[in-house]
Amino acid sequence: MRKPVLTIFYQYNPWQSTIGGIQSLINTFIKFAPDTFSIRLVGTGADNGQVVGQWHESELLGRPIQFFPLFTLLDDNVRKLVPTTVRYTAALLSKTLQSDFMHFHRIEPTLAARGWLGDKTLFVHNDIPQQMSSAKGAKTILWQQFPQLYFWLERQLMEQFDQVLSCNSASTKFYQQNYPSMVNRIMDVRNAVDTSCFKPLAPGPYQQAKQQLLDRLRLKPSTRLLLFAGRLHPQKDPLLLLRALAATPPESDIHLLVAGDGDLKSEVEQAIEQHNISSRVTLLGAVPKEEMVTLYQVSDVFVLSSRYEGLPIAMLESLACGTPVVTTDCGQGPSLLTSESGLVVSQREPQSLAQALVTVVDNPQRFTPEACMQAVSPHSAQHVVEPIYNSMLQRWHVSQANS
Structure with a gap:
């Protein structure tokens, strides 16, 4: 039986110096992925010879992966005139990159995935009610100025997800209340840290x-x-x-x-x-x-x-x-x-x-x-990542048996 394929979608290049907890979490999921999965990453290109718009066989953190840069982004640490998420979503709209499993870390790019077949998971990384509150500070994110538009877009996209995993209990409760038909698909998940790397010195x-x-x-x-x-x-x-x-x-x-x-x-x-x-x-x-x-x-x-x-x-x-x-x-x-x-x-x-x-x-x-x-x-990564992959593999075996 062939290996199930997991494709991870996020707007970064893992071989560049990049700032952000989402990037760290994705790297942890790649490093600790079991050999029973094939891993793909759809990210952004750098000035390193990788051709934009093509799959590349690469290695990341000792793990073979396939990498697909959607467009060139030399510095993802500073906001551009056109938000990077908008550029990433626009580039993804012209592609069909579905696979057995798909992990998304922002909801906007899933506009492109609505018609794709496969098991889709949305990771929620913030306290969404607080993030969307203008009282938490002007211009923290662009959506903060258009909350009704954001939540309208969210309502169009949420039902496609087989799982919504939130690291914040307030967000979990918020989504369960707002999407009662999905309550069994929305759950808490711990963020993971690689304790084999991050540990004290003697x-x-x-x-x-x-x-x-x-x-x-x-x-x-x-x-x-x-x-x-x-x-x-x-x-x-x-x-x-x-x-x-x-x-x-x-x-x-x-x-x-x-x-x-x-x-x-x-x-x-x-x-x-x-x-x-x-x-x-x-x-x-x-x-x-x-x-x-x-x-x-x-x-x-x-x-x-x-x-x-x-x-x-x-x-x-x-x-x-x-x-x-x-x-x-x-x-x-x-x-x-x-x-x-x-x-x-x-x-x-x-x-x-x-x-x-x-x-x-x-x-x-x-x-x-x-x-x-x-x-x-x-x-620790072993405690967090392993059960998620085990659950994915169980769903994979069920889907194969039913196909």
Whole structure:
């Protein structure tokens, strides 16, 4: 019997430095896919010789895959005049790329898939009601300005999915209430983290790696490192984080590392100058995965200042590396944290966030690597990915027996 084929649809190129939890999750699903499946990825092209509009035999994370670039996109970290999702959907409309299983991580591209045959799954990555609320900040996404149009489009597309998997319980409840005929197809799913890659360092290598980083950045040995990783985007609200950093006392020796790029880069640079914290911030830009692992491992605290979230992959990666988290009260993250693995800031204002950051860096004996790893253990890739593939394989055998 031939292998079932899974085709994953998302607007990125896995061989480029790309920022985003969706990309990380897709890579995890590819890396941990069982050999019983053939894996295809429909993404975007880079300046690497891959011909746009053709299938390419490739290898990703030690796994053979077929890759189909729809169009060339040299930097997916910054929004363009025409949104990337619109370009991706438009390019997909002229194609027929159906397969036995199809995974979608945005709903718009499924306009092209309505007539395709196969088992379709939609992954929901955000708290959709909060994401669509203009009260969460202007211009976080374009759809926020046209919510009625978005939900109309969603109603036209939802029934095609065999499964809707949401990492956010509020979104799961929202969809179950709005699509009662699909209630048995809409369910929670944990986001996954590759704990074979994201894990703490032993004390000796930890001290060596941290000192090397501090030396490279010309920082004092006593410096406590705060890490932000993600797009410089209104959803992530890095400007709130910068105001919080400015509210921490200089003698706290806190230095912020910003691993990311995006639309707010110029505003971030201006805010750093405005708050006179240029000596306390290092902008790293987009960081390759291998370097991100080290940053997680040697940082004293990871921070999320987001307006809304689903369940951030970056939070899982940090906890898996033994690094505690400070987060604003949004998404599924706060329910994951324990009192020994991080703090949740209920008030979205700089002083509260600053106080939480100082509390964590001043009390390493309270926020331990062991507690962080324990909090994230249910999200290890093996626990999350294997049951999903097993369920797919069972559905595949049933469909083959009935055909």
